[in-house]
Each structure stands twice: as structure tokens, then as C-alpha cells.
Amino acid sequence: xxxxxxxxxxxxxxxxxxxxxxxxxxxxxxxxxxxxxxxxxxxxxxxxxxxxxxxxxxxxxxxxxxxxxxxxxxxxxxxxxxxxxxxxxxxxxxxxxxxxxxxxxxxxxxxxxxxxxxxxxxxxxxxxxxxxxxxxxxxxxxxxxxxxxxxxxxxxxxxxxxxxxxxxxxxxxxxxxxxxxxxxxxxxxxxxxxxxxxxxxxxxxxxxxxxxxxxxxxxxxxxxxxxxxxxxxxxxxxxxxxxxxxxxxxxxxxxxxxxxxxxxxxxxxxxxxxxxxxxxxxxxxxxxxxxxxxxxxxxxxxxxxxxxxxxxxxxxxxxxxxxxxxxxxxxxxxxxxxxxxxxxxxxxxxxxxxxxxxxxxxxxxxxxxxxxxxxxxxxxxxxxxxxxxxxxxxxxxxxxxxxxxxxxxxxxxxxxxxxxxxxxxxxxxxxxxxxxxxxxxxxxxxxxxxxxxxxxxxxxxxxxxxxxxxxxxxxxxxxxxxxxxxxxxxxxxxxxxxxxxxxxxxxxxxxxxxxxxxxxxxxxxxxxxxxxxxxxxxxxxxx
Numbered sequence: 424x425x426x427x428x429x430x431x432x433x434x435x436x437x438x439x440x441x442x443x444x445x446x447x448x449x450x451x452x453x454x455x456x457x458x459x460x461x462x463x464x465x466x467x468x469x470x471x472x473x474x475x476x477x478x479x480x481x482x483x484x485x486x487x488x489x490x491x492x493x494x495x496x497x498x499x500x501x502x503x504x505x506x507x508x509x510x511x512x513x514x515x516x517x518x519x520x521x522x523x524x525x526x527x528x529x530x531x532x533x534x535x536x537x538x539x540x541x542x543x544x545x546x547x548x549x550x551x552x553x554x555x556x557x558x559x560x561x562x563x564x565x566x567x568x569x570x571x572x573x574x575x576x577x578x579x580x581x582x583x584x585x586x587x588x589x590x591x592x593x594x595x596x597x598x599x600x601x602x603x604x605x606x607x608x609x610x611x612x613x614x615x616x617x618x619x620x621x622x623x624x625x626x627x628x629x630x631x632x633x634x635x636x637x638x639x640x641x642x643x644x645x646x647x648x649x650x651x652x653x654x655x656x657x658x659x660x661x662x663x664x665x666x667x668x669x670x671x672x673x674x675x676x677x678x679x680x681x682x683x684x685x686x687x688x689x690x691x692x693x694x695x696x697x698x699x700x701x702x703x704x705x706x707x708x709x710x711x712x713x714x715x716x717x718x719x720x721x722x723x724x725x726x727x728x729x730x731x732x733x734x735x736x737x738x739x740x741x742x743x744x745x746x747x748x749x750x751x752x753x754x755x756x757x758x759x760x761x762x763x764x765x766x767x768x769x770x771x772x773x774x775x776x777x778x779x780x781x782x783x784x785x786x787x788x789x790x791x792x793x794x795x796x797x798x799x800x801x802x803x804x805x806x807x808x809x810x811x812x813x814x815x816x817x818x819x820x821x822x823x824x825x826x827x828x829x830x831x832x833x834x835x836x837x838x839x840x841x842x843x844x845x846x847x848x849x850x851x852x853x854x855x856x857x858x859x860x861x862x863x864x865x866x867x868x869x870x871x872x873x874x875x876x877x878x879x880x881x882x883x884x885x886x887x888x889x890x891x892x893x894x895x896x897x898x899x900x901x902x903x904x905x906x907x908x909x910x911x912x913x914x915x916x917x918x919x920x921x922x923x924x925x926x927x928x929x930x931x932x933x934x935x936x937x938x939x940x941x942x943x944x945x946x947x948x949x950x951x952x953x954x955x956x957x958x959x960x961x962x963x964x965x966x
Contacts, residue, residue: 444480446540457640464500481547482768492661495669501657502673508654509626521568523650528564547777556610594925596624601674609635619921701913706863709856713869714746721868722756728892734839738864778815788838862907
């Protein structure tokens with residue numbers, strides 16, 4: 424591969440946005456309305472309030488208008504207000520809760536251009552990738568509004584004494600749920616977990632990421648317009664190490680999405696309080712291309728799976744294992760498809776990829792690539808910044824010859840970088856895919872779907888996509904989504920995605936006679952009679 428030729432044939436940038444990146448319809452008055460949704464305890468905290476949070480727009484590093492920062496006291500106040508609102512909400516019929524969520528669904532689709540602008544402004548992602556968030560949240564809203572009654576329906580079970588003991592299990596809300604969401608998918612991860620928590624009868628305290636607070640505030644206003652009571656969903660913003668622990672300390676269940684290191688801290692803090700937690704954490708996700716794969720389709724799918732959202736996605740592919748007999752052909756297809764991607768910044772669909780979200784993220788990606796190149800790896804394409812488009816743009820990069828001593832081999836890069844490796848047998852491919860401590864998502868490409876399905880059962884991952892990179896599993900809202908090992912615990916989506924926000928309560932009704940011996944019956948005779956009954960039930964094969 425001629426890397427120098429690749430560098431001179433970079434696709435032209437897409438049209439640039441306005442000088443300060445701000446969408447033209449976002450006025451200062453509108454920003455003030457959204458910022459009013461941030462919960463701050465105004466009973467004496469103002470003199471000690473921290474400095475407002477100011478993020479930088481990834482397209483051009485211009486400041487996004489600041490939002491107020493919260494203190495731990497603000498979080499306590501937010502949780503208290505939410506708890507008061509939750510008592511009434513829990514008594515609200517599910518049908519009414521569902522109507523509000525369905526109304527939100529309709530408003531979201533109707534006004535999606537606004538939130539698409541906000542997502543792009545705050546995260547820099549391409550508009551199509553922002554739209555995917557809208558589509559996913561709409562699907563989540565519709566699914567849980569229609570399926571919550573089935574997921575949470577009371578379940579009748581056999582009592583201790585059949586016919587005399589009537590027992591059922593019911594699901595009751597946890598109370599106040601804390602949701603700590605990241606910047607990379609501010610709508611999907613910030614709101615997709617909120618909706619089932621609300622439908623289950625909970626209140627929510629959300630810790631918005633400082634990079635993408637406006638997206639969450641816009642959505643909060645939209646849900647209120649759709650009929651959600653004002654105090655039921657509280658939003659706090661501020662320094663993660665300060666506000667995050669305060670949220671975990673104030674709620675009855677915490678849902679966290681982010682890094683493995685921070686997730687461990689959240690889990691430990693929740694465990695000390697004996698409250699539950701679900702965690703979706705990092706990944707170093709593998710993709711296997713079998714000898715019988717459709718090479719062109721596999722290459723196109725790999726590009727999407729590796730570079731969507733500029734690789735800033737926990738389920739994106741970073742390791743690609745290709746059968747040695749098709750390795751060269753697949754590599755050529757993959758490089759051509761990658762070079763065709765359009766980098767740009769515009770409030771339309773002309774760009775395929777946007778920039779990285781921050782100078783810190785850019786530095787991390789460059790460090791991984793530079794380390795690999797210095798130790799002998801080769802960049803088949805990419806491997807450089809694009810300041811001609813914007814300060815945080817980095818070309819999608821394919822590395823070859825990555826070895827175990829390179830940072831890009833086992834550590835999550837979280838950027839537009841993938842590494843190619845050849846393999847000889849399916850067993851070798853499975854061993855390679857299962858290397859490391861992560862277990863979030865994986866992909867297998869093969870025309871023999873039966874064999875690919877067998878292999879999928881042997882990969883350590885929360886989900887395995889066959890002839891798709893990541894979207895097929897993530898987009899199946901009725902199926903759980905999550906990881907194993909260092910990739911977390913618990914699931915979003917499906918039944919577990921809403922039941923985790925509830926407690927199981929057993930209600931038993933005893934009829935005609937109490938359990939245990941009557942006041943006049945000798946204990947010995949009761950025990951003997953019960954032993955006979957137990958033996959009879961065993962012979963009758965009663966479960």
C-alpha cells in the first residue's frame with residue numbers, strides 16, 4: 424500500500440457551518456429556558472456554587488454557552504424533589520404513563536431536526552449518526568409504552584399448600600433511579616434508559632455529561648410538553664468525580680454507561696449502600712471474517728462497525744480477524760471503502776464522519792497509532808490529523824502488524840482505528856476473539872450462518888452479530904444489550920431493561936387454615952403428617 428498516495432487523495436471536506444458552530448435557531452432566551460431545568464438548590468447554595476460548565480464545540484473548538492454546575496447538595500435536593508413526585512407517579516395508571524411516552528415519541532419525530540442540530544453541535548458527529556439516536560429512542564419509547572404491561576404483569580405461583588395458599592409476585596418501582604450517561608450518544612444513552620425507568624413508575628435523577636448537557640435539557644423540556652410531571656425527571660450537571668458519586672449516594676438504583684475504571688467505582692459505591700447497579704462499560708470488540716464470507720459485504724460492514732460515530736462507540740469494532748486465504752483481497756476492499764469516507768462538518772447529510780469530541784480524545788487516539796507505528800506496525804490508510812477540515816479531525820485508520828507490545832492491541836482506543844490480523848482456522852479465530860478481559864460485542868461474517876451461529880455461542884460477548892457489525896443486536900429493542908467481564912453487568916433493552924428498575928414483591932394469601940400445627944395438635948403429629956404429604960407430592964411429581 425502506498426501511504427503517501429493515500430494522503431494526497433484524501434476526500435475534500437464537506438461545507439463548513441457558521442463561524443461559531445451554533446445552530447441558527449438556538450437563541451439565548453431558548454438556552455435560558457433549557458438551563459432552568461437543571462436542578463439547583465437555591466436555599467443558600469448560590470454563594471458557594473461552582474463555576475458554570477463550558478464545553479467546546481468539536482467542529483471548531485468555539486465555546487458552547489455555559490450551563491450551571493451542581494453541587495452534591497444540589498443532587499440531594501434533586502433526589503428529594505424526585506422522591507416526592509414519584510409517590511404520585513407510582514399511583515398513576517400505566518396507561519396514562521404510556522400515553523405521555525407515546526406523545527413524546529411523536530414530538531421527537533416531529534422536531535428531530537432541532538435535536539439533530541444539538542447533538543452535532545455538542546458532539547461533532549455526522550448527521551446520519553445523530554439521526555440513528557433519534558430512531559433508536561423512538562423505537563425504545565414505542566416498545567416500552569406498548570410492552571411494559573406485559574413485562575411487569577403480576578405472576579401467579581404455586582403456594583406452599585396447593586389450594587390453601589394463594590401467591591403472586593408483583594413488580595414495584597425502585598423509587599428514584601440515577602442515570603449517569605456519557606457524551607458519545609447523549610440522546611440514546613441519556614434518554615433511552617430514562618424512558619423504561621419512568622414507565623416502571625420511578626422518578627429519575629440524570630447526571631448529564633458536561634459535553635452534551637443541552638441535548639438532555641432539550642429532551643427534558645419535550646417530555647414535559649408530552650405530559651411528564653415537572654419534578655419527576657431531575658437533571659444535574661457538573662464535574663463527574665463530584666456529582667456522579669453524589670447521584671449514586673442519593674438514589675435507589677444506578678444505571679451507568681462509561682469507562683470500566685469509573686464503572687468499578689460506581690459499583691463499589693452502590694454495593695456499600697446495598698443498592699443495585701447496571702453498568703455498560705468499555706470494549707475491544709472483535710470481528711471475524713470467515714473464508715466463505717461475502718468479501719465485499721464484509722468489508723463494507725466492517726467500515727460501518729469500526730468507524731461509525733468516528734469510532735467513539737462502546738460496541739464499535741477495533742479488532743478484525745480475517746482468514747488467511749482471503750486476507751489480501753479483503754484488506755484491499757476494506758482500504759478502498761475506508762478511503763471513500765467523507766470527513767466534514769455540516770448540519771446536513773453530506774459528511775460520513777465528524778471529528779473526535781475533544782483534544783483529550785484526539786491525543787489518546789494519536790498516542791495509540793503513533794505507538795503502534797513506532798513499534799513496527801503499518802498504517803494501510805489514515806494515521807494522521809486533518810487540520811484543514813477542523814482541529815479535531817483524524818482520518819479513519821487501518822493498522823496492520825499490530826503486536827501484543829503495542830497499546831492499540833488490547834487497550835480500548837475509542838476512535839477511528841482498527842487493526843487487521845490473519846488467522847488459519849476457526850478455532851484460532853475464536854481464541855483470538857476471546858483474548859483480553861472485555862466482553863461487550865462481536866461480529867462474524869460467513870455465508871454459512873449455521874456454523875457462524877455455533878461460533879457465536881463460543882465467543883465471550885454480550886451480543887454477537889452475524890453478517891452485521893453491531894447494529895442488528897443493538898437495534899433489537901426486545902433483546903437485552905450489555906456486556907460481560909470488564910464490559911459490565913446488567914442489560915438495557917428487553918425485559919431486563921425495565922425489570923431492573925423494579926423490585927419483586929411476593930404477596931401470599933393463606934386461606935382456611937394457618938401453616939403449622941393448630942393450638943391443640945401435637946407438633947409430632949403435624950410433622951409426621953406433613954412428611955407424608957411431602958412424600959406424596961414427590962411420588963406425584965409435583966414441582
